[in-house]
Amino acid sequence: MKGVRMKHRTGLRRRFLSPVMACLLLCGCVGQGTPPPRTVTTAGAGLLSGVERHVSDVLQQVLTGDTAARRMYGQWLAETGDTEKAREVLTPVAEKGDIRAQYQLGLLLAGKNCAGTRQGAEDWMRRSATGGLPAAQRTLGDWLTKGCGIPADPGAALGWYRKAAEQGDALAQNATGAALSAGRGTARDLSGALVWYRKAAEQGSALAALNLGNAYWTGSGSRANAGVAFAWYALAEKNARPDEGTLRRVAQTMKTRALMLASARGRGLASVSLANHYINNYERPTFRSSPLKDITE
Incomplete structure (x- = not known):
């Protein structure tokens, strides 16, 4: 759990810093040396100063052609809504075979709710998935499951989900379990579904x-x-x-019903003990990074 919590703290820092960095870029504040307003606390001013320095460092690294810096810069641009500039920054990196940049570019071109340039999006996402990036494999599986801008292919979707699941992607593990449970793209396999559900649940998937x-x-x-x-x-x-919220309410309702039945059968205390064991071992941090944030880790 210590390792999980350390990763959680790192994720929180990235989750908080990324929009602040994007804001600094959008406002053109980097490098101006303007002192913080008097209303900003000392700690807050120190944080902003540190973020500004980090943004400045990244921009310098972008100029030298640093791959990781260009990916990060492309992400910031996308978050500020400058998708064309983000595309210009990411494309050369993606063309050199960087699977994370290919993934970012695929998401960028896909747009929100499959509204973007799907042909280019699929091409870049497929390149990244073929290169072995779990997030890209899972995303391609999602698109193939839903027929999101491309023809639906449940069998191919399950194949990509499995590849990501075998690399430990919790979302893909749950998706693999769901496909096996429903017999979507394969013969129905209820016991196999439980195996993948458990792998995902043990990583914190509610x-x-x-x-x-x-x-x-x-x-x-x-x-x-x-x-x-x-x-x-x-x-x-x-x-x-x-x-x-809906998932939580369903879980609360079913939890009550299940405990009532278990208690009626004399298994109430044992059930509570098992629940505490699961929570102690598999509880996850409150916040979870989005797929776009994950690729910088």
Whole structure:
């Protein structure tokens, strides 16, 4: 858990610093040397000064052709809405075979809700996925599942999900489990679905924990077990993100029902103990980096 929390703190710093850096770029504040307003606290002024220095350093590295710096700069530009400039910055890096830049460029061209230049987006995302980037493999799987600007192909989608899942991508692990459970793109495999759901849940996926709870509640892929279902529902509730309110409410409702049934069968205390074990071992930080943030790690 110590390693997870250290990664969480690093992720929080990146999550906070990235929009601040983008704001500095957008406002043209870098390098002006303007003192902070008097209303800014000493700590806040120090943070902004440090961010400004970091942005300045990155821009200098961009001028020298540093690949990581160009990726980061492209990300900042995209976040400020300057998609054309971001594309200009990222394309040369992507053309040199950098799989992270290819992934960023694919997302950029795809636009929001598949509204962008899909042909170019698919090409870059496929290059990145073929190069082995889990986030790109999972994203390509999503596009192929939904038919998002490209023909739907459940079998191919599952293939990409598996590649990302085998590299430890929790979202892809849950997606693999969902495909196996539904028999989407393959023969239905309920027990196999549980394996992938559990891998994802142990990494903190609230949706995977909810799926496990449902499986044990209904006896899908395993014998029905209200106590085990309760434990997974409790973990799902605990790990639900702020934007997963519906998931949290479903987990709360099902958790109550499962505990009532487990208690009626004399397994109430054991169920609570199992839930505490799962929470102690698989609880995740409250905030989670987006795929775009993850690629800089």
